[in-house]
Amino acid sequence: QKLQTVVEELKSRYERVLNENKKIKENKCLEVDKVREKMEAELKELENVCDLLKAGEEKQQKLMFWERICTQICKTFRELQVQVNSCVTSMGSLCLEDENCNIQKKYEDLKRQLGKMEFQNEELACQLRMQDQCLQCHKMKLEEKIAEYNALDRQLESALKEGRKMVAEEQEKMSHKEQAFQTKLLVLETEVREGEEEKNQLLCIFHHNQRQHEIHLKELENSLQKSENKNQSIQNYVQFLKAAYVTMF
Numbered sequence: 001q002k003l004q005t006v007v008e009e010l011k012s013r014y015e016r017v018l019n020e021n022k023k024i025k026e027n028k029c030l031e032v033d034k035v036r037e038k039m040e041a042e043l044k045e046l047e048n049v050c051d052l053l054k055a056g057e058e059k060q061q062k063l064m065f066w067e068r069i070c071t072q073i074c075k076t077f078r079e080l081q082v083q084v085n086s087c088v089t090s091m092g093s094l095c096l097e098d099e100n101c102n103i104q105k106k107y108e109d110l111k112r113q114l115g116k117m118e119f120q121n122e123e124l125a126c127q128l129r130m131q132d133q134c135l136q137c138h139k140m141k142l143e144e145k146i147a148e149y150n151a152l153d154r155q156l157e158s159a160l161k162e163g164r165k166m167v168a169e170e171q172e173k174m175s176h177k178e179q180a181f182q183t184k185l186l187v188l189e190t191e192v193r194e195g196e197e198e199k200n201q202l203l204c205i206f207h208h209n210q211r212q213h214e215i216h217l218k219e220l221e222n223s224l225q226k227s228e229n230k231n232q233s234i235q236n237y238v239q240f241l242k243a244a245y246v247t248m249f
Contacts, residue, residue, distance in 0.1 A: 013177070021170050028163040031156075038152065062124060069117060076110070 017170065017174055017177070021167065021174075024163065024166060024170070028159065031159060067121070
């Protein structure tokens with residue numbers, strides 16, 4: 001019964017340590033899930049920032065395109081001025097007036113297009129400045145998020161390392177306890193086996209002694225029976241002698 005009590009106590013300790021180890025693992029898994037959800041939300045925000053960066057790059061490309069068009073228009077305007085100067089020197093006054101009218105119309109059209117493009121360029125430049133400010137703000141937030149993410153990553157690594165260390169220590173303790181438990185069980189099994197063997201030996205000796213005792217009892221009964229028979233024959237002989245004595249005297 002004492003050995004059984006010790007075994008039950010060791011089993012309950014073993015189960016308690018297993019439950020504690022399981023709770024530690026579950027808590028670490030919950031912390032990892034929380035950090036993962038937070039990181040996923042931050043990654044979604046970073047994706048929105050990346051979309052804004054792409055949109056800003058597209059606006060920048062459009063602005064560069066319109067700047068190239070303006071440069072081309074200015075170049076065309078200078079070429080027309082050169083043509084006008086060459087026409088002034090080569091043509092007469094009548095042709096010069098007609099040519100001036102045509103050039104003036106082209107000049108007005110180009111001037112309107114240039115003004116329109118300058119207005120569009122100013123709008124694009126304003127949008128780009130606003131987007132640049134927004135991007136700078138998002139960049140600062142992104143840097144803060146990255147710093148926070150790195151801090152969380154370090155905390156997670158530290159927590160995981162600590163959890164692994166605790167699990168390793170608990171496993172080592174459990175291993176030592178299990179080894180001690182197995183050793184104790186082997187000792188108890190050996191003691192029980194020796195007790196059983198001693199019990200069997202005692203039972204064999206008891207049965208052997210019992211058989212010897214029964215044989216001895218039977219021998220005593222036989223001897224007693226013989227003694228009683230002998231006594232009876234002696235008594236009969238004495239009675240015979242008394243009867244013969246009475247008859248003779």
